[in-house]
Amino acid sequence: MQKPYVHGYNERETTRLQDQAATLVELLHADTTYPAGSRVLEAGCGVGAQTIALSQHSPEALITSVDVSAVSLAEAVRRATAAGVSNVQFEQADIFALPYAPGSFDHIFVCFVLEHLPQPVEALQALRKHLRPGGTITVIEGDHGSAYFYPESEAAHTAIQGLVALQQQAGGNAMIGRALYPLLSDAGYHAVCVSPRMVYVDASRPALVEGSPGAPLQR
Numbered sequence: 291m292q293k294p295y296v297h298g299y300n301e302r303e304t305t306r307l308q309d310q311a312a313t314l315v316e317l318l319h320a321d322t323t324y325p326a327g328s329r330v331l332e333a334g335c336g337v338g339a340q341t342i343a344l345s346q347h348s349p350e351a352l353i354t355s356v357d358v359s360a361v362s363l364a365e366a367v368r369r370a371t372a373a374g375v376s377n378v379q380f381e382q383a384d385i386f387a388l389p390y391a392p393g394s395f396d397h398i399f400v401c402f403v404l405e406h407l408p409q410p411v412e413a414l415q416a417l418r419k420h421l422r423p424g425g426t427i428t429v430i431e432g433d434h435g436s437a438y439f440y441p442e443s444e445a446a447h448t449a450i451q452g453l454v455a456l457q458q459q460a461g462g463n464a465m466i467g468r469a470l471y472p473l474l475s476d477a478g479y480h481a482v483c484v485s486p487r488m489v490y491v492d493a494s495r496p497a498l499v500e501g502s503p504g505a506p507l508q509r
Contacts, residue, residue: 313498317487317507318430319343324397326350331395332378333385333417334358334403338366344399345375354395356383386416393422401430404473408461414477427479430509433467467507485509 322344324330328351335341335355345353355378357363367380383389385403398417404410414429421427434454439446457464466473474482487507491498 313500314489314507315343317489318401318509319347322347322399322428324348324351328352328396329394330354330397330399331388331390331417331420332356332399332401334400335366335380336362336402338369340399340401341366341370341378342373342375345370345373345378349377351377351397353378354381354390355379356381356385356388358382358384385413388416388420390420392419393425394420396422396425398425398427400427402432404429404431405457405464405466406460406462410463410466410473411476414474414479418478427474428509429470429474430507431467431470432507433465435465436468 318340325348328348330344330348330351330353332341332344332353332355335357336359338355341353341355355366357366357380360382363380363382370378370380381389398421400417404413407413414427417427434450434457437446437450454464463469471482471484487509489498489507493499
């Protein structure tokens with residue numbers, strides 16, 4: 291069962307997600323490519339912040355992007371249409387009750403979704419049913435609890451801890467990135483490989499300063 295999205299569904303949040311995706315596109319998608327004809331499921335596409343890059347990096351893959359929110363999905367469709375995306379099909383669906391047959395997909399892509407779910411292992415198990423034997427899953431999550439600042443800023447740490455606490459109250463986990471290996475293993479996936487991606491920001495990187503999510507990622 292999915293809880294309400296902790297950041298809310300509004301224009302400001304849509305802009306934040308789009309900025310974050312644009313800032314981290316090379317970090318997240320540099321090695322995310324799928325062969326021509328591959329059937330790819332993007333589980334929890336939200337407003338389509340990752341969908342455009344996913345599509346552009348694998349233009350000949352067949353991508354199905356789903357989300358439980360009709361509001362977010364409408365924005366995702368609008369963005370994809372504006373970008374001229376032609377290899378993505380959008381559908382409203384709950385990842386715990388997907389309307390697809392077992393083994394329908396060659397690959398599954400999940401980005402910044404598990405952190406919002408009270409039952410991440412169960413979500414991964416539900417997704418695994420729709421993955422063909424020998425298929426792959428890519429899961430990207432943040433770890434807001436491992437953010438560091440120089441010079442030290444009490445206000446920044448307070449803001450981060452506030453996010454962590456709110457996420458926990460909503461049934462999620464803002465530090466779930468550090469738990470990906472056991473989560474995937476417990477869900478029945480094999481040959482699990484975790485690759486930490488550090489987001490480093492300073493004044494010499496103005497684009498990252500503007501769009502940084504403020505936390506290391508686990509992939």
